[in-house]
Amino acid sequence: MKTITVSIARKLFLATACCGVALVCGCATLDQPLPEAVGNDLQSGITQRLAMDPMTAGSVYGVEVSGGQVVIRGIVHSEAERMRVLGLVRGTPGVTGVTDHLRVLR
Secondary structure: OHHHHHHHHHHHHHHHHHHHHHHHHHOOOOOOOOOOOOHHHHHHHHHHHHHHOOOOOOOOEEEEEEOOEEEEEEEEOOHHHHHHHHHHHHOOOOOOEEEEEEEEOO
16 A cells, blocks of 8 residues: 555656646746847847746856857756746747757756
């Protein structure tokens, strides 16, 4: 009986954690419209999106752009923040690929 209870509790915990991450990553919307980034403004568009988001505002990220390819660097405080940063960058119009060099503080 004890083994079954632990197994069920573990499955519930994992399901809850996955739902939490999905909600955080899927909710990268704001009350204000996000700036569209095209051409040479791609880097500034990404920086603005990160600065406007409540979860990522106030943090410093390195953003390098070459064509539509983006390299993102920095330190994040959680996996949820990392996923939010990547979602915002990938969701920026004009971005064709993202290289993730973010580090999660443990």
